[in-house]
Amino acid sequence: MSKDYEVVIGLEVHAELKTQTKIFCSCSTAFGAEPNTQTCPICAGFPGVLPVLNKKVVDLAITTGLALNCEIPNICKFDRKNYFYPDSPKAYQISQFDMPICINGYLDIDVEGRRKRIGINRVHMEEDAGKLVHQGDITTTPFSLVDLNRCGIPLLEIVSEPDMRSAQEARAYMEKLRAMLLFAGVSDCKMQEGSLRCDANVSVRPIGQVEFGTRTEIKNLNSFRALERAIEYEAARHIEAIKGGETLVQETRTWDEEKQLTRSMRSKEEAHDYRYFPEPDLLPLKISQEWVNSIRAAFPEMPEQAQKRLVEEYGLPEYDAQILTLTPDSLAFFDQCLKQYPDAKTISNWMMGEFNRLLNQNNMEIGESKVTAAGLVQMLKSIDDGTISGKMAKMVLEEMFATGNCPEVIIREKGLVQISDEGTLLTLIDDIIKTNPKVVEDYKSGKEKAFGFFAGQIMKATQGQANPTLVNKLLKDRLNHIQ
Amino acid sequence: MALTIKEVEHVALLARLSLSEDEKVKLSQQLGAILNYADTLNTIPTDNVEPLTHILSVHNVFRADEVQPSMPREEMLANAPLVEAGYYKVPKIM
Numbered sequence: 137m138s139k140d141y142e143v144v145i146g147l148e149v150h151a152e153l154k155t156q157t158k159i160f161c162s163c164s165t166a167f168g169a170e171p172n173t174q175t176c177p178i179c180a181g182f183p184g185v186l187p188v189l190n191k192k193v194v195d196l197a198i199t200t201g202l203a204l205n206c207e208i209p210n211i212c213k214f215d216r217k218n219y220f221y222p223d224s225p226k227a228y229q230i231s232q233f234d235m236p237i238c239i240n241g242y243l244d245i246d247v248e249g250r251r252k253r254i255g256i257n258r259v260h261m262e263e264d265a266g267k268l269v270h271q272g273d274i275t276t277t278p279f280s281l282v283d284l285n286r287c288g289i290p291l292l293e294i295v296s297e298p299d300m301r302s303a304q305e306a307r308a309y310m311e312k313l314r315a316m317l318l319f320a321g322v323s324d325c326k327m328q329e330g331s332l333r334c335d336a337n338v339s340v341r342p343i344g345q346v347e348f349g350t351r352t353e354i355k356n357l358n359s360f361r362a363l364e365r366a367i368e369y370e371a372a373r374h375i376e377a378i379k380g381g382e383t384l385v386q387e388t389r390t391w392d393e394e395k396q397l398t399r400s401m402r403s404k405e406e407a408h409d410y411r412y413f414p415e416p417d418l419l420p421l422k423i424s425q426e427w428v429n430s431i432r433a434a435f436p437e438m439p440e441q442a443q444k445r446l447v448e449e450y451g452l453p454e455y456d457a458q459i460l461t462l463t464p465d466s467l468a469f470f471d472q473c474l475k476q477y478p479d480a481k482t483i484s485n486w487m488m489g490e491f492n493r494l495l496n497q498n499n500m501e502i503g504e505s506k507v508t509a510a511g512l513v514q515m516l517k518s519i520d521d522g523t524i525s526g527k528m529a530k531m532v533l534e535e536m537f538a539t540g541n542c543p544e545v546i547i548r549e550k551g552l553v554q555i556s557d558e559g560t561l562l563t564l565i566d567d568i569i570k571t572n573p574k575v576v577e578d579y580k581s582g583k584e585k586a587f588g589f590f591a592g593q594i595m596k597a598t599q600g601q602a603n604p605t606l607v608n609k610l611l612k613d614r615l616n617h618i619q
Numbered sequence: 620m621a622l623t624i625k626e627v628e629h630v631a632l633l634a635r636l637s638l639s640e641d642e643k644v645k646l647s648q649q650l651g652a653i654l655n656y657a658d659t660l661n662t663i664p665t666d667n668v669e670p671l672t673h674i675l676s677v678h679n680v681f682r683a684d685e686v687q688p689s690m691p692r693e694e695m696l697a698n699a700p701l702v703e704a705g706y707y708k709v710p711k712i713m
Contacts, residue, residue, distance in 0.1 A: 155684050162687035171705045176690045192684035213672045220635055222709045235672070269706065281706035409633055419680050420672040 143371040144339045144348055145306045146298035149313060150291050151323040152331035153196045159263050159290035160187030160230065167329060171283035179288035181225030186417050193290040194421065196322040197261050198431050200292055201238030203320045203438060204256050208428050212237045214415040222282055223265040233412040236260035245308040246458065254309050255297030264289040298337065303367040307360050310334060311462060315439045319464050327358055336367055340374035349374065350384040354398055356391045366391040370398050442467050450480035459488050465503035472509035477516055486512060490530055494537045506540030515543040525604055528552050556603040558610065565614050568593045579615055621651035
């Protein structure tokens, strides 16, 4: 990133709401059903049908608005957004245009120890479109196959202000937003399944310039990493164009994960003209203060409250508290561990370190893992009572992760018992000292490395099972007593 | 006032209609007449009138979030011109 330019980013996030049924009909929203088995004349856009709004959608939208510090105007309505595409059988999407359910909110993010407030322009309710499946080679097949199961699944579109100034800030916003939606219980936020999707609006301007540069919109950002990389790529592309005197085109681009670059999606510069107009088939909503208050009263603990609790009650560093509260599952896991084990920082270290590494490696969420809080606690206790070393514990955790077995079973089956018997260790130590008189002399003449040699030999002889703290103590003792 | 030919072409493109040159001229006048008629609304003073969001003064009509059986797939697909493997089959749009 060049020092002379700044990148300006705004994000549009689509979150699928956690409802049993679609937004305007009673078809199921369950993921992964056979194509076109969860549709009816309403969601498939047959002529003459009438949509009826799912109340849960409004409840969840209000919940989201409160979580994002929004105003909830007391009247809102739906509008038709008109466009032709085979994934939209009505040739319009029911959305909200000029009177959305939530406006003027914000979200605070933390990047490199600094807190920054990102404005939320609006949150509105809308229906999802169907899914197009391309059979065979997309470049040669003359057909697309249409599955309308996803048609009519309720979505919230959350639009930020263009307040972000780096890819890291955009990522932090996205992570925080995901945490908020998860804690508020409004969405599953599974990026891979598409229940949380993100488009990024990116522009670049010389530092000090007030007007925004030409912006492009990037679609198909299916992961936090894709979001970060795509913004970095796009910002660099803009800067290069500006420096080279090229004119940037306002356009929609797609992120190519394989080639790690953005590509133009629409060749013709056909301005979006959705001809929004009020949806005559749906009645406006009046949202009373009592309704909003009843939702506020039932609010669950949110990430920031949880962070405060972890820092103030358990003395965890801010950083730990932030990581542990990225998802409600992660916080619940921590809380469960803490009920059975008093040392918060040790739990946190293992969750953020080794356990997290295994989760990332396998692209899993904590809730999907076979490791239970009780299992992790049992493992920690086995370290404390000297049964296993910290190093062995890493192996045990890997095995717990892979098999779901409890630590006791793994320790027994793998013969992972730490040797803490002084007699046994002393016999080994004496033996190794006796067979290496030269190294003993080195040690006596002050060569520290010689000590490491002996310790290494003991670990080797016991296949890593000797209690390292005890070995060090006994070895030092013995060597110092040799005349 | 008639619409310009360019405006007619734009609206036709959005509606996926292909028009002959004669039709464009005719529609520019007809659409213009419709807009003029609608413009009479602008002559009415509305300074102290609340904007209307719907012609009915009914609000908050909801459905409970309870699953009902969907329509059988064969019935849903019965009117589709082309079907394959449980999908609607349509010309590819790129």
